[in-house]
Amino acid sequence: MAKTKAVVVGGGLAGLMATLKITEKNIPVDLISLVPVKRSHSVCAQGGVNAALDTKGEHDSIDQHFYDTVYGGDFLANQTPVRGLVENAPGLIYAMDRMGVMFTRTSEGLLDLRRFGGVKNHRTAFAGATTGQQLLYALDEQVRYKEVLGLVNKFENWEMIDLLIDDNEVCKGVVAQNLATMEIKEFVADAVVIATGGAGMIYGRSTNSIINTGSAAAILYQHGIPFANGEFVQIHPTAMPGDDKLRLMSESARGDGARIWTYKDGKPWYFLEERYPSYGNLVPRDIAAREIYDVCVNMGLGVDGKNMVYLDLSHLPTDFLNKRLKGIMDIYETFYGDDPRKVPMKIFPAVHYFMGGIHVNWEHQTRIPGLFAAGECDYMYHGANRLGANSLLSAMHSGTVAGPAVVKYINGLKATAAETIGNLAEQVVKKQQNEHEKLMKMEGKENPYKLHDEMSDIMYRNATIVRINKDLKETDVKLQEFQQRWKNINVTDMGAYSNQTVMYVRQLRGMMDLARVIVGGALRRDESRGSHYKPEFPKRDDENFLKTTLATYKNGNPEFSWEEVDISLLKPVERKY
Amino acid sequence: MVNLKDVQYIKLKIKRRNSPQEASYWQDFQIPYRPNMNIVSVLMEIRKNPVTADGQKVNPVVWECNCLEEVCGACTMLINGVPRQACAALTDKLIEKYGDRPIQLEPLTKFPVIRDLMIDRNKMFDNLKRVRAWVQVDGSWTIGRGPRLAEKDQRIAYEISHCMTCGCCLEACPNYNAKSDFVGPNAIAQVRMFNLHAIGRMQADERLEALTDKGGLQDCGNSQNCKQVCPKHINLTAHIAAMNRAANAYVLRSFLDK
Numbered sequence: 001m002a003k004t005k006a007v008v009v010g011g012g013l014a015g016l017m018a019t020l021k022i023t024e025k026n027i028p029v030d031l032i033s034l035v036p037v038k039r040s041h042s043v044c045a046q047g048g049v050n051a052a053l054d055t056k057g058e059h060d061s062i063d064q065h066f067y068d069t070v071y072g073g074d075f076l077a078n079q080t081p082v083r084g085l086v087e088n089a090p091g092l093i094y095a096m097d098r099m100g101v102m103f104t105r106t107s108e109g110l111l112d113l114r115r116f117g118g119v120k121n122h123r124t125a126f127a128g129a130t131t132g133q134q135l136l137y138a139l140d141e142q143v144r145y146k147e148v149l150g151l152v153n154k155f156e157n158w159e160m161i162d163l164l165i166d167d168n169e170v171c172k173g174v175v176a177q178n179l180a181t182m183e184i185k186e187f188v189a190d191a192v193v194i195a196t197g198g199a200g201m202i203y204g205r206s207t208n209s210i211i212n213t214g215s216a217a218a219i220l221y222q223h224g225i226p227f228a229n230g231e232f233v234q235i236h237p238t239a240m241p242g243d244d245k246l247r248l249m250s251e252s253a254r255g256d257g258a259r260i261w262t263y264k265d266g267k268p269w270y271f272l273e274e275r276y277p278s279y280g281n282l283v284p285r286d287i288a289a290r291e292i293y294d295v296c297v298n299m300g301l302g303v304d305g306k307n308m309v310y311l312d313l314s315h316l317p318t319d320f321l322n323k324r325l326k327g328i329m330d331i332y333e334t335f336y337g338d339d340p341r342k343v344p345m346k347i348f349p350a351v352h353y354f355m356g357g358i359h360v361n362w363e364h365q366t367r368i369p370g371l372f373a374a375g376e377c378d379y380m381y382h383g384a385n386r387l388g389a390n391s392l393l394s395a396m397h398s399g400t401v402a403g404p405a406v407v408k409y410i411n412g413l414k415a416t417a418a419e420t421i422g423n424l425a426e427q428v429v430k431k432q433q434n435e436h437e438k439l440m441k442m443e444g445k446e447n448p449y450k451l452h453d454e455m456s457d458i459m460y461r462n463a464t465i466v467r468i469n470k471d472l473k474e475t476d477v478k479l480q481e482f483q484q485r486w487k488n489i490n491v492t493d494m495g496a497y498s499n500q501t502v503m504y505v506r507q508l509r510g511m512m513d514l515a516r517v518i519v520g521g522a523l524r525r526d527e528s529r530g531s532h533y534k535p536e537f538p539k540r541d542d543e544n545f546l547k548t549t550l551a552t553y554k555n556g557n558p559e560f561s562w563e564e565v566d567i568s569l570l571k572p573v574e575r576k577y
Numbered sequence: 578m579v580n581l582k583d584v585q586y587i588k589l590k591i592k593r594r595n596s597p598q599e600a601s602y603w604q605d606f607q608i609p610y611r612p613n614m615n616i617v618s619v620l621m622e623i624r625k626n627p628v629t630a631d632g633q634k635v636n637p638v639v640w641e642c643n644c645l646e647e648v649c650g651a652c653t654m655l656i657n658g659v660p661r662q663a664c665a666a667l668t669d670k671l672i673e674k675y676g677d678r679p680i681q682l683e684p685l686t687k688f689p690v691i692r693d694l695m696i697d698r699n700k701m702f703d704n705l706k707r708v709r710a711w712v713q714v715d716g717s718w719t720i721g722r723g724p725r726l727a728e729k730d731q732r733i734a735y736e737i738s739h740c741m742t743c744g745c746c747l748e749a750c751p752n753y754n755a756k757s758d759f760v761g762p763n764a765i766a767q768v769r770m771f772n773l774h775a776i777g778r779m780q781a782d783e784r785l786e787a788l789t790d791k792g793g794l795q796d797c798g799n800s801q802n803c804k805q806v807c808p809k810h811i812n813l814t815a816h817i818a819a820m821n822r823a824a825n826a827y828v829l830r831s832f833l834d835k
Contacts, residue, residue, distance in 0.1 A: 449625045
């Protein structure tokens with residue numbers, strides 16, 4: 001057989017880990033990324049990564065990590081893959097340690113552990129409050145070495161705009177566009193890994209980075225690959241309100257002792273500690289976010305009458321804070337001006353993470369052979385709510401599953417994609433060149449950025465913490481109006497070089513499709529489970545809704561179906577904290 | 578000092594360029610004043626209505642940004658002549674410091690311009706290859722616990738590991754320019770980080786060899802500008818000094834071993 005090759009789209013933790021695993025088996029990888037991979041959104045993760053290392057004398061265990069993850073996800077996660085995740089965690093952390101991640105240490109030089117939400121043991125390894133940055137850099141360095149060895153070709157500043165799927169429904173690569181020269185080119189490959197992260201930009205302002213539009217996942221969805229559990233969007237309880245971004249203030253602050261409070265009757269009220277005596281400030285995120293919302297919106301007790309409460313670590317020793325939480329304190333001080341060592345921070349919940357995503361099997365392959373998905377863009381590990389510090393874990397872990405699965409798949413092929421693709425690549429490139437020309441000629445009245453603002457406003461209002469069927473229905477109608485108005489966009493940028501607006505117009509179309517998946521899924525799920533909360537249906541309903549939502553693209557609309565959840569290892573019980 | 582209450586517009590003077598081959602030109606913009614903005618949110622406002630201060634309809638300004646919280650390094654540019662991240666450049670603070678005059682935005686000058694404020698910093702990543710900025714593990718597989726690391730070494734290395742490869746230090750360095758071979762303060766500091774790690778240390782000599790080579794430590798003129806502009810407050814000059822000592826020891830050792 002001629003030379004094989006894989007393409008990885010996305011250079012965050014999942015994509016880099018998959019790249020490493022594939023190249024370790026000497027299969028070369030073309031790595032496509034919107035930004036230099038070192039600037040990927042994984043860099044924003046702060047608090048840490050979970051693994052039952054049990055180095056604090058608490059008898060922490062893989063079993064307990066498994067239980068906490070499934071229970072925290074309100075039993076919507078498939079249990080067999082979750083079991084793989086938690087079993088792999090300790091070895092994965094140790095491997096990252098060997099690669100030079102500067103984890104925070106104990107006095108005897110071992111990895112220190114902190115507590116996180118929904119967990120009673122110390123299970124979270126961390127590098128101050130910049131753990132994502134440190135993990136990403138370590139993998140970036142490893143992949144750079146593979147680049148020097150000639151096994152990785154980076155295509156940074158390229159955007160995937162289409163897939164190469166042949167008549168037999170087999171994936172043979174992708175088509176991508178150079179964001180500087182605007183060249184459109186095929187990347188023929190024997191297997192493709194999509195590792196493109198979440199889609200927080202659908203909501204405009206979130207804790208996510210600018211590139212997290214979900215447009216790559218939307219391309220898969222448009223090709224008929226189902227998007228699973230789209231309605232499960234994590235709202236992080238503690239983010240800084242901001243004009244352009246809602247900057248995350250890590251859960252590790254509470255893990256290390258920070259308290260949430262507001263004034264009631266003139267006195268500080270530690271409402272999470274009062275309402276949840278067992279977990280206190282470390283209840284899972286869906287619960288903390290709902291409680292803060294309740295206190296601010298329903299009770300009108302937000303700080304200064306605004307939608308904000310205090311996240312307070314000013315009672316903790318400065319040395320301790322500087323060692324463990326400097327990363328987030330710097331962000332708060334830079335963007336707000338106050339020193340969190342001295343005054344409590346003001347925070348409010350914000351859109352943070354997509355539990356749902358591209359539907360894959362347990363080896364992270366989509367229903368198209370040769371097409372894999374890993375990281376936040378898949379739906380695999382977190383069910384209805386993700387526990388803090390499980391995302392860095394699932395991002396890396398899914399790369400360690402998808403990478404070897406790609407190798408196995410490629411080794412089983414009888415002929416390479418290059419040998420069998422025919423003229424498919426030319427056809428798709430041509431089609432996308434025409435599409436680009438068409439987009440460049442859009443001279444309507446709508447400014448794409450303003451249209452996005454309108455969409456994100458209504459999504460924020462109706463598809464976040466509290467969901468009401470009437471509002472969801474209205475939102476879906478609105479979204480269809482936006483899809484019509486999209487056709488009347490004015491591209492505004494006539495530049496033939498590095499035209500960001502024309503790419504953004506493409507992304508916006510994808511965001512609109514996925515917004516409808518979120519809203520449609522939420523509308524149909526008449527229960528409350530994890531992050532999905534309907535006051536009209538306040539209880540979890542296992543009889544009708546212990547199932548994965550699948551949205552499939554049909555004639556421009558999402559069509560919904562459901563799939564059984566794997567509950568082979570742990571019987572669902574009521575979730576109480 | 579300007580009273581923010583009297584400010585009606587946030588004014589910008591932006592150095593633009595349509596493509597690498599074309600010449601640069603300046604354009605003025607203004608948007609109605611709002612409190613608590615930063616340079617990224619101002620640029621986002623402009624692209625919603627890309628019109629210059631004198632009413633001319635133009636292409637929206639192109640710039641790089643991603644995380645908007647000063648950890649990815651993408652949005653680095655010259656803001657009133659200072660290299661820094663646009664997201665962390667708060668307009669209220671700029672107006673308080675510089676007054677009501679237009680805030681001047683330019684691309685970094687030491688890197689090729691792609692368009693407007695967008696630059697190509699690939700050379701920085703290439704320099705990381707020159708100094709072998711990675712721990713050479715046998716593989717990513719699970720082989721048990723990693724090496725212990727003393728807290729005091731971790732603290733030094735953790736500071737260095739915040740480097741975003743943003744380019745501020747190179748922009749400020751008088752010994753670095755677009756044609757220079759100098760690996761730069763950031764790459765030298767990275768060597769210190771890898772040489773502190775128990776496995777990384779096993780390739781310490783290879784990295785020190787790179788630093789004693791052309792474009793290495795000898796190109797540092799000790800102007801100390803790098804430390805002044807580092808947005809992550811990495812004590813670059815201290816790390817360069819430490820690497821100078823290590824490199825001298827290495828050279829002496831190599832000489833004696835011959």
